[in-house]
Amino acid sequence: MLQKFVYRISILVVACLFLTSLASKEAYASLKDIPTSYAKEINYLLDRNVVTGYPDKTFGPKLNVTREEAVTMVGRALGYNGKERQTSFKDVPATAWSSGYIETAYQNKLLTKPSDGKFRPKDKMTRGEMAYLIQRAFNLTEKGTVSISDVKASGALYEAINAIVTAGLSNGYPDGTFKPNNAMTREEFALFVARGLNKDFRVSMNLEPIGEAYVNASSLNVRTGPSTSYSVVGALANGTLVTIYKEEGSWVYISAGSLRGYVNQNYLVDTLPTPPTQEPAPTPSTEKIIAIDAGHGGKDPGAVANGLQEKEINLAIALKVEKILKDKGYTVVMTRTDDTFLELSERVDVAVKQKADTFVSIHTNSAANSSASGTETYYSTAALNPRAENSKKLATFIQDRLYKALGTSNRGVKEAGFHVIKKTPLPSALVELGFITNKNDSTKLASEEYRDKAAEAIALGIVDYYNWRK
Structure with a gap:
């Protein structure tokens, strides 16, 4: 009985979002029904060909997903072989479009075979079944104190839900339930898979006041x-x-x-508005004091791949940016100049205490899928205008120069709530140079020539921003 339950839940791992049509990137780039609230996560999966659109250029966010769609999605997320072939299940013929992913998932122990030998590819996936498979697909082992009002705090189902909640892939519904028997939709499942692949999309574990x-x-x-x-x-x-x-x-x-x-x-x-007022714009500094933050450091290496550590890349380029800006007459505040660990709040404090008027944090991206590549720059809207507008301008000036200088794909300027750009009172931007997990990007990130190019582009983007602000 347990084996059958494990099988049912495991196959459902990824159903929710996979779109059975194999539309091209050009087709899904303009999908007309992607929900705006989760566009980042869904487009993240589309960019990596983990999900694809239907021939009519729709995504179908509210449609339920089947077992075969689930396994195919998980297989693509994990880079499995999807070539059609004979399977270990009597109801999945070799001619089935999903046969390759189903068999590979079975061989990799994501699926178990019930006593009747059937896979039931057309059955819907529930949230409870999804929890079990997502846990296995992304090897989530850490457990925390998790309270779900409609799931007993023991047994395999609770353990699976606990793991995905602890990892930040889900936090249940606002009323404290998980609704394990509800069928999954494509939209819901997209969130779970995107959060499994990219930690930047993950959510807080418990609904405790913050x-x-x-x-x-x-x-x-x-x-x-x-x-x-x-x-x-x-x-x-x-x-x-x-x-x-x-x-x-x-x-x-x-x-x-x-x-x-x-x-x-x-x-x-934070304080009672009497009357409501808009956050004042920071007073432009005639000294042009720019804070440069090299992400990670010390005990926190950041992303690690292809023989590189993010903390080293970030610092090497940050130091080059510092020199270029100083040569141009700018005052530069560095949050770190060596392999030192700082808390996120400490980085903000350094910039504020040194009276910087602008903040730029330098990072290197990573992804579970090694095909992910390109450069992107973030700003935060977690403040009233005009700081948010200034931050977007700063990010845009840097991004426009950086991806061109590095010859990487342009992933654009995006909004996010990263601590160092959200909590600083200064116009701020966070740069993701490229993907350390991508062979082409990492080769450039390791090169002194491209590090020089990256530093110059970031510095000139900052100069563009100050010129615009005059």
């Missing part, structure tokens, strides 16, 4: 999800004190009395 804030708007809508595409469940008046439980991009999950839901944190402030 802070308080006041509403800074005449009326602030509370929604069922983290975007304006979700329905409104209530509204909060100006000055209302809310409790914050988690963050998702520029949105936060809050409670105020009996009302719970998501609000845009751009309309929250």
Whole structure:
């Protein structure tokens, strides 16, 4: 019985999102029904060909997924061989489009075979079954203190849910349930797979309070999800004190009395607004004091792949940026100049205490799929204008020069809530030079020639920003 349960849950690992059509990148690049609230995660999977669109250029986010779709998706995420062939299951013929991924998953022990020898490829996947397979697919072993009101705190199902919640792939529903018997949708499953592949998409483990804030708007809508595409469940008046439980991009999950839901944190402030005021713009410095932050360091190596460590790449390029800017007459504040570990809050403190007026953090990207490549730059909207606008400009100037200088693919300027750019009161940007896990990108990141090119591009992007700000 347990073996059958394990099989059922494991195959469901990835069903939710796989699109059975093998549309080209050109086709799925313009999918017309990708939900805006999770566009980053879904496009991340599309970029890596983990999921593809239907021939009519739709994604079908609310459609349920089958077992064969699940295994195919997981197989693509893990780089399995998808060539059609004979399988170990009596109801999956060699001619089935999913046969290669199903057999490879079975050989890799992601699936078990029940006593009747059937796979049941057309059955729907439930959230409980998904939890078991996602745990095995991404080898999630760490367990924490997890309370789910509709799952008994013992047994295989609880252990699987505990693992994915602890890892940050899920935090259940806002009401504290997990709904293990509910069928999965493509949209839901996309989130789990994207979070499994990329830690930047992961969420907080428990719905414990993480802070308080006041509403800074005449009326602030509370929604069922983290975007304006979700329905409104209530509204909060100006000055209302809310409790914050988690963050998702520029949105936060809050409670105020009996009302719970998501609000845009751009309309929250730390102190009671009387009357509501907009965050003042930082006073431009005639000295041009720029803080350069080399990500990671010391006991934290960052991403490691292809014989490289992220912390070393970040520091090498940051030091080159420092020299270029100093030669141009700028004052440069470095959060670290050697292999030292600093907490994220310490990096922000260094910049603020040294009276910097701009902040740039340098990082190197990574992904489970080695085909992921390219350069991207982030800014945060976790502040009222004009800091958010200035941050976007800074990120744009750097990105426009950097990907061209390195000859990498342009992954664009994106918004995210990374601590060092979210918590600093300065206009700020976070650079992802390239993917250390990609052969071509890592070759460039190891090269002194390309490190010089990266440093010059970042420095000139910063100069472009200061010239624009005059």
